[in-house]
Amino acid sequence: MSSPSTGSRVSNWIDHRLPIISFAREHLIEYPAPRNLNYWWNFGSLAGIALVLQIVTGIVLAMAYTAHTSLAFDSVERIMRDVNFGWLLRYAHANGASMFFIIVYIHIFRGLYYGSYKAPREILWWLGVIILLLMMATAFMGYVLPWGQMSFWGATVITNLFSAIPLVGESIVTWLWGGFSVDNPTLNRFFSLHYLLPFVIVGVVVLHLAALHTHGSNNPLGIDKKTKKDVIPFHPYYTIKDLFGLGVFLTFFAVFLFFAPNFFGEPDNYIPANPLVTPAHIVPEWYFLPFYAILRSVPSKLGGVLLMFAAIFVLFLLPWLDTSRVRSAKFRPVFKVFYLLLMIDILALGWAGGQPAEGVAVVIGQIATAWYFLHFLVLLPLLGWFERPRPLPESIASAVLGDRAMEKA
Incomplete structure (x- = not known):
């Protein structure tokens, strides 16, 4: 924490008693x-x-x-x-x-x-x-x-x-x-x-x-x-x-x-x-539409409710479902493809959720729901085992500054 002598006497007095x-x-x-x-x-x-x-x-x-x-x-x-x-x-x-x-x-x-x-x-x-x-x-x-x-x-x-x-x-x-x-x-x-x-x-x-x-x-x-x-x-x-x-x-x-x-x-x-x-x-509202599509993707009322809540609950498990040791998709070429497919899938869910529950909208909603859970529960864990990431840089500075990062301060 910084020294209290860096401000005015009033601010130092306040900060000594309440260090905001x-x-x-x-x-x-x-x-x-x-x-x-x-x-x-x-x-x-x-x-x-x-x-x-x-x-x-x-x-x-x-x-x-x-x-x-x-x-x-x-x-x-x-x-x-x-x-x-x-x-x-x-x-x-x-x-x-x-x-x-x-x-x-x-x-x-x-x-x-x-x-x-x-x-x-x-x-x-x-x-x-x-x-x-x-x-x-x-x-x-x-x-x-x-x-x-x-x-x-x-x-x-x-x-x-x-x-x-x-x-x-x-x-x-x-x-x-x-x-x-x-x-x-x-x-x-x-x-x-x-x-x-x-x-x-x-x-x-x-x-x-x-x-x-x-x-x-x-x-x-x-x-x-x-x-x-x-x-x-x-x-x-x-x-x-x-x-x-x-x-x-x-x-x-x-x-x-x-x-x-x-x-x-x-x-x-x-x-x-x-x-x-x-x-x-x-x-x-539009921001609920993907979850609404998941809710309607099964004929069972209870099944739809469970799937809808599972779509959010699966996010809590994400740190363990993703088994790759590499964080950034910059170094994961296969993950990038599936990430793009996930974005398209969620947009498809949003479209399906905004349509009447009939015809092709129901089919698209069901397919998109299946892919959503397949991505998180199956593909993501498997990618960590089989994907070969690109090599990571030695440090943030070396990636940003190049040769200058190696110069002495």
Whole structure:
């Protein structure tokens, strides 16, 4: 920890009693980061910014929202029409959820490509998957709050899935509903949990960062830092890089926010909820579609639910399913091919999940589901045994600096 004599007398006095300044200096400024991090590493900080954006806009929206089945839809319309800049807050929150998932999915796929789940970062990876699960729960409950047609019927379909659980399923559904149908108690419960869970996510994010700083960041080469030449201070090198990434993200976000605010939405959700009229095609938000396709890939309700949860649970086992000693796909030519096939497979699942459960969409969903589990449970363990990786560089510095890395400091 840095000496307290490096700041003003006031900051030194505070830091001696509560070392937040030296903590920030150690973990945000002087933190030794691998010198070869590329722009795919920007998505970690972007995810944090997206989370803060969701919390801030959500708190302000809650001030004008009414969690009652008779008033919820109208209160959202009032926010859009009568609250100062309410339209901006509501669109920023709704589209911010999609942006958050885009960022986190890219962050996860970067981890899959560069082997960021391998030892000693298994718990770091677990915490990331837990964050994803909490995001899904938060987003689902938030989607119910406008109390439109898709909100109501989406809540009805998804909560009914728990009834497939033997013995306790019906009791769980009754508890989720707060009664015997999706009604006002359900909306109140979902609003309360939707408000609470983002702060739970913040707590898990803190643990995620603590685990990250324990063993340091992974890097595109997938090799550990060995000398001081392998690392550079986080500030100013990566703070500037993160700010550039933030600028690009905000531009991308602004395009949807101001020019296509309903791009990710469903038209049926602008119709007030009506328990007597079922929409022609009930579909969840786009970020749930791959899992929705897996759910529908088997005719058994219980089997679909188990497969859907297994699709996420398998990610917890990934550090042990991947038996290769090489982290980065840069040195794994065969793994690259299967990684690309996995991305295509998940896109196919997303497409299938957005189509009616009939015809070719069902077949594609079933094939894509089978390939998803085949990739993680069969191909990945076998690749570690049979693939011949390319040779790794001696160090990060030698790969980045070449001959200059061998010069004396």
